[in-house]
Amino acid sequence: MTGVPQFLIDHLPTASATVERPHITLTWAQSLDSKIAGPGGSRVILSGPESMLMTHWMRSMHDSILIGVNTLILDNPRLQANLLPPSLNLPPPQPLILDPKLRFPINSRILNEWNTKPDQRGKTLRQPWIICGDNVSSNRISEVENAGARVIPVKLDKYGYISPSSLPSILYNLKLKSVMIEGGSKVLSTFLHTQSRDDGSKLIDSMIVTVAPMFIGEGIGFIPQNEDIGLPKLKTVHTEIMGKDAVMICQVDLK
Numbered sequence: 001m002t003g004v005p006q007f008l009i010d011h012l013p014t015a016s017a018t019v020e021r022p023h024i025t026l027t028w029a030q031s032l033d034s035k036i037a038g039p040g041g042s043r044v045i046l047s048g049p050e051s052m053l054m055t056h057w058m059r060s061m062h063d064s065i066l067i068g069v070n071t072l073i074l075d076n077p078r079l080q081a082n083l084l085p086p087s088l089n090l091p092p093p094q095p096l097i098l099d100p101k102l103r104f105p106i107n108s109r110i111l112n113e114w115n116t117k118p119d120q121r122g123k124t125l126r127q128p129w130i131i132c133g134d135n136v137s138s139n140r141i142s143e144v145e146n147a148g149a150r151v152i153p154v155k156l157d158k159y160g161y162i163s164p165s166s167l168p169s170i171l172y173n174l175k176l177k178s179v180m181i182e183g184g185s186k187v188l189s190t191f192l193h194t195q196s197r198d199d200g201s202k203l204i205d206s207m208i209v210t211v212a213p214m215f216i217g218e219g220i221g222f223i224p225q226n227e228d229i230g231l232p233k234l235k236t237v238h239t240e241i242m243g244k245d246a247v248m249i250c251q252v253d254l255k
Ligand SMILES: NC(=O)C1=CN([C@@H]2O[C@H](COP(=O)(O)OP(=O)(O)OC[C@H]3O[C@@H](n4cnc5c(N)ncnc54)[C@H](OP(=O)(O)O)[C@@H]3O)[C@@H](O)[C@H]2O)C=CC1
Pocket: 027, 028, 029, 030, 035, 036, 037, 038, 040, 041, 042, 043, 044, 046, 067, 068, 069, 070, 071, 072, 074, 075, 098, 099, 100, 101, 102, 103, 160, 161, 162, 163, 164, 182, 183, 184, 185, 186, 187, 188, 190, 191, 220
C-alpha cells in the first residue's frame, strides 16, 4: 500500500467536509467476539500490519482524532499517523480528549512528546487539546495548561459527559472540519446511542470497523455490557479484506 487505500478515497468523504458541517467518523478494531481490549482494559493488538497502516491513513484523512480519557489513561497512545512515510509531510491530526473531570495525566505520552520534541510541532505532532466540563476548577485548568496542553471547558450533559450531539458545534468553534473517534467503549456507546446533532442532522457520517479473526474471551466489549439496546440500524457501504482482517464501512440508516 503506497498511498491512501482507494476504498477510503471512495467511501470516506472527509476532504469535502466543512467547518460548518464537520464529518464525524466512528472507528474501532474488534475481535470476532466484539472485544476491543483484554481483561481490565489491557491493550490488545487486533489489527494486522495492513489494517493498522490503513488506520493511520484514516487518521491522516481527518483533521482530528478523539478518544475518551480512560483510553488515554489505559493505553497511553501516541495518536499520530507515524506509520506513514514522513516524506509525505502530511499535517498531523489534532488529538482531542473527552475528559469531563480533567483527569488528564500530565505524564501522558501525547503531552510528553509535544513538550520534548519542539522541532516536530506542526510536522508530526500537535498540542493535545482536552475538552472538559465548565465546572472544573480554574486551578486544575491552569495546572494542565501550564504543563503544556490546551484545555477547552464546555457545558456537560445530564450524565456529566460531553454531549455527543454538541460535538459538531465544539468542532466548529475549534475550526476542525473532521474528527475520527477511536473509542473507547463508553465513548463508542454514547455516540452510537445518539442519532442526531443539535441541528437535527445525522450525527455519525461514517463507521469503519476492523474485524480481526480472533477471540479475546474475557475483555472489554466495543460497547459496555447491557448497552446494546437501542443501537441504530446500519447499512454496509463497503467491505475490504486487508491481510488477515476484514474492514467494514457502514453508515447509520435513518430510514
Ligand atoms: N480496539 C480499539 O479500537 C480500541 C480500544 N480501546 C480500549 O477501550 C478501553 C477504554 O474504554 P472505556 O473504559 O470505555 O473508556 P473511554 O475511553 O470510552 O473513556 C470514557 C470516559 O470518557 C469521558 N467522557 C466524556 N464524554 C463522554 C461521552 N460522551 N461518552 C462517554 N464517555 C465520555 C468519561 O470520563 P469520566 O469518567 O472522567 O467522566 C468516561 O468515563 C481501553 O481498554 C482501550 O484499550 C480504545 C480505543 C480503541
